[in-house]
Amino acid sequence: LFSVNGSDILGKNEISFGLVIDYGHGLLRSPFKDPLIEHNFQGTFQFNYGLAGVLVLGLDLPIDLSSGVQQNDAAGNQQAPYVNKWGPDKLAFQGLGYVGAHGKWRITRVEHGFGVALGLQVGYGLSNAASNAAAEDGFSYWPSVILEKRFGPKGELRFAVNGGYRGHTPTSSTSLVLKDGTYADGDLATYGAGVSWRVLEPLDLVAETYGTYLLAGNADSGIKVSNEAVGGIKLFVERNSYLMLGGGARYTTGFEAADERVFLGF
Numbered sequence: 001l002f003s004v005n006g007s008d009i010l011g012k013n014e015i016s017f018g019l020v021i022d023y024g025h026g027l028l029r030s031p032f033k034d035p036l037i038e039h040n041f042q043g044t045f046q047f048n049y050g051l052a053g054v055l056v057l058g059l060d061l062p063i064d065l066s067s068g069v070q071q072n073d074a075a076g077n078q079q080a081p082y083v084n085k086w087g088p089d090k091l092a093f094q095g096l097g098y099v100g101a102h103g104k105w106r107i108t109r110v111e112h113g114f115g116v117a118l119g120l121q122v123g124y125g126l127s128n129a130a131s132n133a134a135a136e137d138g139f140s141y142w143p144s145v146i147l148e149k150r151f152g153p154k155g156e157l158r159f160a161v162n163g164g165y166r167g168h169t170p171t172s173s174t175s176l177v178l179k180d181g182t183y184a185d186g187d188l189a190t191y192g193a194g195v196s197w198r199v200l201e202p203l204d205l206v207a208e209t210y211g212t213y214l215l216a217g218n219a220d221s222g223i224k225v226s227n228e229a230v231g232g233i234k235l236f237v238e239r240n241s242y243l244m245l246g247g248g249a250r251y252t253t254g255f256e257a258a259d260e261r262v263f264l265g266f
Helices: none
Strands: 015-027 037-051 055-067 092-096 098-108 115-125 139-151 157-168 176-178 181-183 188-200 203-214 225-238 241-250 260-265
Antiparallel strands (some): 015 037, 115 139, 157 188, 241 260
């Protein structure tokens, strides 16, 4: 759909490529006036290749541009200790977040009643991306289960549900005090659900919710659940080529959820 996967894959020897530009405002909200990450732009290039009509393999390359503000108290005094050596200067990061590879194996065809697929993404954080909150530190892995059901004479109404586990190389990062609780490094349970309705031959209306749950026992509950809801359109310019445009906001206080988000992709 947008970020929630359906069970479909590319046909044998088919290829796809694209770019998704994502903007998030207000991440890692601090106890003081401004969030640690005020603006985060990410442009992710993707390439996919279909194998044998049952499997798709692909590559991800996200380029990040993140900025923040100095963390000052009500009197204008800078706060310490600083996060990941960001202070006393504000966060300013430009670069590659990670290099990733992904695959999706279709187990059952959705047009036969119910679609089931398994997904896997692996990645490796590049340069100083992890210390600037642009990637996991070191190696990451993300297996997921993908379910899809369609309704209507031509399957115009689609429902999809995803669930997964995002793990990464353990780090020695210290606790981080945020507005809604203390963060501690840990893996993530991931989940999402979405609906897509083909209202016209070239147009889908899409609504999604997605999120993560931080699996760190020493983190506070207020920052563990990161949920966002988004909506938008997919406009097909050809049968397999489309533009997507959407936006939304968080509805829980977790550390990863953005106050507002918009995205554009092809």
